[in-house]
Amino acid sequence: MSMSLPDSPFKTHGGVNVPHRKNTAKVESAVLPPPDTVILPMQQHVGAPCVPCVKAGDHVLVGQKIADSTAFVSAPIHASVSGKVVAIQKIMLGGGQLVDGVKIQSDGKMEVSPDVKPPKIGSLDEFLKAVHESGLVGLGGAGFPTHVKLNVPKGKHVDTLIINTAECEPYITSDNRCAIEETDNIVNGLEAVKKWLGIHRVIVAVEGNKPDVIEKMTKAVANDSEVKVLTLRARYPQGAEKVLIQSCTDRRVPMGGLPADVGCIVMNITSTAFLGNYLATGMPLVKKRVTVDGSAIKDPKNVITPIGTSIRALADFCGGYKEKPKKILIGGPMMGVSVFNDEIPIVKQNNGILFFDEKEAHKMEPTTCIRCGRCVNVCPMHL
DSSP, X not given: OOOOOOSSOOOOOOOBOOOOOOTTTTSOOEEOOOOSEEEEESOOSXXXXXXXXXXXXOEEOBTOEEEEOXXXXXXXXXXXXXXXXXXXXXXXXXXXXXXXXXXXXXXXXXXXXXXXXXXXXXXXHHHHHHHHXXXXXXXXXXXXXXXXXXXXXXXXXXXXXXXXXXXXXXXXXXXXHHHHHOHHHHHHHHHHHHHHHTOOOEEEEEETTOHHXXXXXXXXXXXXXXXXXXXXXXXXXXXXXXXXXXXXXXXXXXXXXXXXXXXXXXXXXXXXXXXXXXXHHOOOSOEEEEEEESTTBSSOEEEEEETTOBHHHHHHHTTOBSSOOSEXXXXXXXXXXXXSOSOOBOOTTOOEEEEEOHXXXXXXXOOOOOOOOHHHHHOXXXX
């Protein structure tokens, strides 16, 4: 396989133009003050749920591990605020799953655990262990544990790291703001993956509707001949893993296969930024940048919030509701899930919360398929 860096993206089939509505792309992220309480679900990732290692009455500190699992495909969970564990209770996630959750009453101090220290890494195994201990999962929405993704199976050879900055969902700009605000962390994160996995080709894939991101990332990696910022056409679903790999490398992941089958690893840009910061500070995954937008919200913006904060607390921080939302989406309008109330907590993989009024929430009535074939023409997966 060629190790050259592409000058332009490769052709992919289909895709559609959707309204971007990136209303918050130019708005600096705001930091949410510590909420009164957080609820940390034990299932914030693909794989086995965690089991609490704290109990009601315990005092916890920011960054302290409060739950873990012995399963390989899982990721530990850490306290996002300092305070008192008041309950371990059932909590419903956005997708409707009922799971255990650790409820913490914040003391407002955000006191950091003494366990939070930069990891000492001298080998690939130590690097993968550190990534596991950080609690990192795919922050673009998938929630797949990152230490599993970076653990390349025996017999596979990975030569290309793709940093996914496509962010093709309408409204969502959390990755966009991360690229602008955490450029140094991104570079440090991708350099660490390069070093420990022995990768010599990195492609930072950005849709063409983000010129400020393209400019800033291009400057940041200008002195690294093994890293290329590649401008992609702004079409949905450009950020889908298999589509992105083909756009960047002209390789096609086989049906039922994984990116490693074609020599690639794909990491979300926010995941990469977190990794860079974690390796420097030791602070595990306890906060998340979330886009808060939609026609029912007064002051849309990206909010950096402790994980476990309620959706309602984010809405209140953004000025509250213009009117009672008719629909609340976790995620974007294309792939997000509709939730029934605003008390559901933010989890690791959430990147956007959208609140829509009656007019915007209205759905077109479904009609009978007339077999015109237009869906076949635009399907990027060749269905």
